[in-house]
Amino acid sequence: MDVERIKFERTGGFAGMRIATDLKFADLSDEQASRISELLDDLDFGELPEELLEESMPDQFTYVITVETDDWEHTVTTGDASAPEKMQELLHLLDRLARTKRKH
Template identity: 35%
Template structure:
């Protein structure tokens, strides 16, 4: 499984990009990532998730997941972030800082 993750926006407007691949992760993380994708039900989420009440200086996240020949991209605003997707976003934010 491979995930390309991009966070844009925020107060400073700094963009952060990272790519995570289970083939190159330590075993514990390589097991954890697919579980987070499954809990988020990412392949069933719409391509765009936007808030009905947009707010300035909020982050926007773009995730592209590739797994077993399937690919799906989701772009979501922080204000509209589904609870099931939050753990995956937090994991990618944390793991992506050191990459």
């Protein structure tokens, strides 16, 4: 699949602060784009349930990830404790990009 765009939103947490980023894949470095593509493939992201979220746990982050490819779009909502282990690296990469973008 050819990923064109990823939207990432993080809400909740102890501080209750929202961060978000809208990434055009073409704007990412080759290294970032390559790793994110691998992780999405490995997760079979397009086939994941839309809700990967168990009961809301106090102060956990809620993540909403939307992936757009050349032929499909899929959104998954998940949380810290309910995200599968193999999704953790993707969450960290996207979260870091969102935190970096909010700099001055």
